[in-house]
Each structure stands twice: as structure tokens, then as C-alpha cells.
Amino acid sequence: xxxxxxxxxxxxxxxxxxxxxxxxxxxxxxxxxxxxxxxxxxxxxxxxxxxxxxxxxxxxxxxxxxxxxxxxxxxxxxxxx
Numbered sequence: 103x104x105x106x107x108x109x110x111x112x113x114x115x116x117x118x119x120x121x122x123x124x125x126x127x128x129x130x131x132x133x134x135x136x137x138x139x140x141x142x143x144x145x146x147x148x149x150x151x152x153x154x155x156x157x158x159x160x161x162x163x164x165x166x167x168x169x170x171x172x173x174x175x176x177x178x179x180x181x182x183x
Contacts, residue, residue: 123161123182130157132183135174 123131126147133143140154147154158170167173177183 123164123177127157127161127164128177128183130154131161131174131177134158134170135178135183 126149129147130143133146134140138146140151140158143149144151144154149157158173161167161177162170162173165173165176167176174183
């Protein structure tokens with residue numbers, strides 16, 4: 103099953119409870135969406151790789167995503183990033 107197939111076709115008006123991401127979480131997801139590694143994201147944001155890992159984990163949880171790629175897809179679909 104692809105990530106796209108797991109999302110509803112029409113996301114207009116969709117609001118997942120608790121999807122308000124912090125600025126740090128949004129920055130991390132944006133950079134991960136560009137294909138940067140956690141180490142590269144950390145370097146850009148002056149954060150440790152472990153902090154980036156924790157932030158991406160929080161994003162996955164808030165967005166109820168199976169993995170980081172899924173979290174990015176959901177965030178893009180909901181115009182969060």
C-alpha cells in the first residue's frame with residue numbers, strides 16, 4: 103500500500119485533532135521533505151541529530167503517521183509545511 107493511497111482523496115476541511123505543529127517540528131519536516139538526513143537537518147538548525155529524531159517522532163505521533171515519509175505526506179496534504 104502506498105502512502106498516497108492511505109490518504110483520503112479530498113483533504114479539504116480535514117482537521118486532525120492535535121496537528122498544530124511547533125515551529126521546530128515544522129522546520130524539521132520541511133527539511134526532511136527536501137530529502138535532508140537527520141544529521142543535515144540538525145546541522146542546518148543547530149540541533150543535535152537526537153533532537154531532530156525526537157522532533158520527527160513527535161510529528162509522526164501528532165499526525166498519526168506510520169513513518170516520517172508518511173508524516174511529510176500528511177503535513178503537505180494539510181498545508182502544514
